[in-house]
Amino acid sequence: MKKLMLGNEAIARGLYEAGVNVVSSYPGTPSTEITEFAAKYDEIYCEWAPNEKVATEVAFGASLRGARSACAMKHVGLNVAADPLFTLSYTGVNGGLVIFVADDPAMHSSQNEQDSRHYAIAAKVPMLEPADSAEAKDFVKAAFALSEEYDTPVIIRMCTRIAHSQGAVELCEREERAIPAYEKNPQKYIMAPANAVRRHPFVEERTKKLAALGEVSPLNRVEMGGTEKGIICSGTCYQYVKEVFGDTVSVLKLGMVHPLPTKLIQDFASKVEQVYVIEELDGIIEQHLQSIGVPCIGKELFTPIGEYNQTSIRAAFGLPQPPFVSTDTPVPVRPPVMCAGCPHRGLFYTLAKHKITCLGDIGCYTLGSAAPLFALDSTLCMGASVSGLHGFNKAGGTDSAQKTVCVIGDSTFMHSGMTGLVNIAYNDSHSTVIILDNSITGMTGHQQNPTTGKTIKGDPALAVDLEALCHAIGIERVRVVDPYDLKACEEAVLEELAVDAPSVIISRRPCMLLKYVKAKPPVKVNEDKCVGCKMCMKLGCPAISMKNKKAHVDFTQCVGCDVCTQLCKVGAIEKGER
């Protein structure tokens, strides 16, 4: 039976069919749906872990116990998981272990454009890269077989266009595997120096064996189509090449992108007049060709920045483009914005009103940086707001601590913000940390987290008590405000900034997109009262605009949060009828 599946859904199907027992992940676009779809199979234990390092270590534990295990993350998540990864390479596996990492060329939803293939090289583990949903599923099974045969974790690299594209997938049955009795093996799994020195040569030998496999494995394949041009590519680039050239060029499609084959490439190159390497982001295959003495054209023609598509491939080869029309009238950009009724808005308005410096973090609230609020001063990586605030205040002194805060979401605080708060408590900081608790992991599309009281499958779970946690860390001043109450927000922020002590403000209200949050009737503008002062426009609410010099509320967007009614000095914005 064939089914149309997202690349990520196909991965989950592969996990099911491969008899995987344990999946632990932290959400991150474009990897999130792998774990969400895996959780729909009762046969797989799935969980959201607090961060990618924890998730990878959970997968390690399950592998040590003999089960097949996996974890999925976005490219920057692998930075967090790098610590276990590099030594997992040495221990190898008991049950097969596969790590899924989703790169985001063009940064549709990311803070950088890093190329995860560097990690496979640096950690000396094999990496596979599928080119569509059908391959995604097949490669999962191939990866588990490789993992167990070669005693190694395997990385499968996805990218946005594979992860979030649907294609036809042939469904197969699950192959159930019995989990063997546990046997202790300290020489393999205790990576103290005496053992690790013996494992390192194994890792080097393993890479050689995997490279030899790459010469003959069906994961890599040659499609001959003439002798003029030979194109080496993998993943989504293969699709763009086929779209442009069809069968008129020869293609070496690499399914295993680390380690790379040598003889296969040399043979392919010998059959064509000119070799091209087409790879998004960094010139990793190209560098390999240089190292094995195969001349090629790569990054001199193809940019290391952003995504490719058929237009960019045609342009690089000087091929004609299809005709198109465009408008001369400029069309204003439409950047993502905080939703109408977003609970973060009230808090950000308060920060903007008082011109408070604010270190930001990763989540929907990064959107607070945009016009008209301009509420943020930095966004670096998960958790960096809390630790960065401490550094900012240590450098800037008391004056700084009284004018500077950080904001971090509930899930991001659990991920890596709380260690920064421990640092604030320990190292005598007077910093004010604001936790934007919207009761969900928002930006990635509503995943549960340790504070929400639910598991990935929606079952009840222990909810980490943020107030108790902050108290236990040693923060005495912990207070909760409702961000829909502007007066309460203002009081809390100004008071906590003024005190010479570390403090935490929890700005708490569930994301209004959550199903259980009921919208109130939309507010209405009384045009007779509205003086067109634009106070309400300072909120940057997408539901409010100016029409004929009067405020206008879009009823399809407004959820009646009533924040704008608190700002209107003439009472022109009236609450909807309840």
Next chain:
Amino acid sequence: METKNVMIVGVGGQGSLLASKLLGALLTNEGYDVKVSEVHGMSQRGGSVVTYVRFGDKVYSPVIAQGEADYIVSFEKIEAARYAQNLKQGGKIIVNSQMIDPMPVITGAAVYPADVLDELRAKGVFVDEIDALSLAQQAGNAKSVNIVLMGRLAKYFDIDRDKWIEAIKATVKPQFVDVNLKAFELGYSV
């Protein structure tokens, strides 16, 4: 068959993912090789969103590039203009006349170009503009704009109406089937 391309564009939150899901299911049932490419995450939040649906004997690229779209279905007026350069010569634009101000317009940094579709028409582009929001409300739910527009697209497709209806029943939640079938009919027949 040469690959056909449909772009679904709009504002995050308008329901374009459901429309592409419906289209993907329909075309798969018709026996085509289908690819549907979406972008999730950050752009969901009120930003400009685009979904690519491609079908034919064998589909390679998951994306639709400049000058390649047979149809652009736009959930919002100026989003149609934003992606017009993706339209193939002789391609068709189906557009909801609803106007949603983007943030630069709200903050006063830019003007909403309300007559931008006229410019496209003047350049010879086929533009079918309908008030999908009113039709969706008439069907019983403002959120069914997506299915109203799919109904409109169905008019130009050589696929039996019953097949569309079957696909709608299989795609939307049971409690919304009636509203969406009404929305489909209104989009198709108005």
